[in-house]
Amino acid sequence: MNTKKYRPSLIAATIYFNYFVWGSSILIVSQYSQQFMRLWNTDVKGISTVISMVGIGHLVTVIFAGWMSDKFGRRNTMVIGLISNIIFLMGLILSRNVYMACFFTLFLGAANSFDDSGAYPALTEAFPTKAASMNSLVKACMSLSQTLLPFLVAAVSSVSIVLPIMSVLLFLDVVAIFMIKFNKEDLDPVEATEIAKEEKEEIKEEVAEEKEATNGHLPKMSIDGVGLIIIGFTISFTFYMYSQYIPHFGSTVLNLSEAASKELVSWYALSSLISVFITSIVIRKAQPYHVMMLYAAIAGTFLVLMITFPSYLLVRITSIVIGFFAAGGIWQVGLTIISQYFPDQKGKVTGYYSFAAALTYFVGPFISTFIIDNTAQSMIYVFAIDAFVTVAGVAVMLFLFFRCHKYHFLKAN
The missing domain is CATH 1.20.1250.20 (MFS general substrate transporter like domains)
Incomplete structure (x- = not known):
């Protein structure tokens, strides 16, 4: 792989920024629950129902999101996740009842699936020697966002202002992602096939060595x-x-x-x-x-x-x-x-x-x-x-x- 074709630090920056915004997205309904109750003419049960739709959206997309990441590339998969998050955020403003809100919240679950399927492999490929630590920073970005969110809610009382700003930030991240190169996409087919074969052989050797070291107990x-x-x-x-x-x-x-x-x-x-x-x-x-x-x-x-x-x-x-x-x-x-x-x-x-x-x-x-x-x-x-x-x-x-x-x-x- 020609490492001069891409900058791993830029890949990481776009991924971490995405998760920074996503960390707030997952809590936005509960943090602005009173406003959404009035907007959707519902109560705390309705809010809970809307929140549960994140899980359904995640469940119905997580199965094939990984396949899409391998088939169509990390960048494209992440872009699908970012766009799904934008649809969710803008959909919350457009919703006038719980049913509309539930529909748009499905996209947040889908965003989670596509983000994870694109981001974690991209970080692992960009930083093969320190993948675990780089992946852990994803959680750090989400936690930082969730730490700051209540202060944002206190400072900006209108959710109609916050959601468009978050959407614009995600759109800018989409633009940034298309302006950089992801290492997986930079491989030519022959080189990618050779690397896949090498990885498969390494895994076989690891399993064989482990089986021998543990007297066959796996x-x-x-x-x-x-x-x-x-x-x-x-x-x-x-x-x-x-x-x-x-x-x-x-x-x-x-x-x-x-x-x-x-x-x-x-x-x-x-x-x-x-x-x-x-x-x-x-x-x-x-x-x-x-x-x-x-x-x-x-x-x-x-x-x-x-x-x-x-x-x-x-x-x-x-x-x-x-x-x-x-x-x-x-x-x-x-x-x-x-x-x-x-x-x-x-x-x-x-x-x-x-x-x-x-x-x-x-x-x-x-x-x-x-x-x-x-x-x-x-x-x-x-x-x-x-x-x-x-x-x-x-x-x-x-x-x-x-x-x-x-x-x-x-x-x-």
């Missing part, structure tokens, strides 16, 4: 793979539900002002931003399952404490805890493990793992629509479900931990 997809996919679901469920509903918890359970309730998301997002960097260091020195179990157990403990003894101080602490121990990087640790377990099926298992995360975007808000209303008790029930799923995830982690001792190659990077 992870089983039906047990270890399924368990990790379940963990991908539980981890995502923990932080996604928390980030979407903690403002409602603050206003209904603690009777906080709208501004104070939304600030809880800032504590959560800032903590997750810090965690991205700390966890990347910790995971190099500790057994991955130890880290995941400890993080998830702490998150589950504070969720239980929060719903048992709700107070403003405890909720702020819990926001910090969930941001750090649930949203700051352990999902990526699980992805690393499943990729190491099944190197010859890396693309397939990554798709399954991401699909489980996408499922939470729909399942959590959908279940909540049957529970949630404007009462404090309903919000306690919503977070009790979040705590239950988190604890269940810890149990699965513990089971897989006892199995992993026979595999010597389990080491994240």
Whole structure:
């Protein structure tokens, strides 16, 4: 590959900017919920229904988004994601009822699928020797955006101003992407075929060496793979539900002002931003399952404490805890493990793992629509479900931990 044909730093810049805006997009409905309720003539149940559409949009597109990335290139796939996000943002303004809002929110889920399928492979190809750290910065950009969003909401009260600005920023990113070259697209067909063959041979050698080193004991997809996919679901469920509903918890359970309730998301997002960097260091020195179990157990403990003894101080602490121990990087640790377990099926298992995360975007808000209303008790029930799923995830982690001792190659990077 002729590295002079492209600039990896520019590839990274366009990707990180995209995720910076996307981080705000995923929370925009909950942050401006009062305005959207009036605009769409609905209530908190309607808002929850709209949020659940992100999951459906993600689920119906995540299966073929990866195929499109390999077939049509990283750049084109990312552009589809960016345009989908623009459609979502402008669609929210055009919507005059919940049904229209639900339709346009499907595009945000699609944006997530195409962004991930284009961005992560592009970063891996552009930075082959430090792909893990470059990929982790995607989460950092999202966390930074979500940290700043409540302050933006406080400064700019009209969502009709914010959404067009976000759309323009995404359009500028589309222009920037077309002005640079992505290394995958720069390969000629013959060179691409040769590289693919070399990678396939390397994977075969890795599997053979691992099988010999572990006396034939290799992870089983039906047990270890399924368990990790379940963990991908539980981890995502923990932080996604928390980030979407903690403002409602603050206003209904603690009777906080709208501004104070939304600030809880800032504590959560800032903590997750810090965690991205700390966890990347910790995971190099500790057994991955130890880290995941400890993080998830702490998150589950504070969720239980929060719903048992709700107070403003405890909720702020819990926001910090969930941001750090649930949203700051352990999902990526699980992805690393499943990729190491099944190197010859890396693309397939990554798709399954991401699909489980996408499922939470729909399942959590959908279940909540049957529970949630404007009462404090309903919000306690919503977070009790979040705590239950988190604890269940810890149990699965513990089971897989006892199995992993026979595999010597389990080491994240």
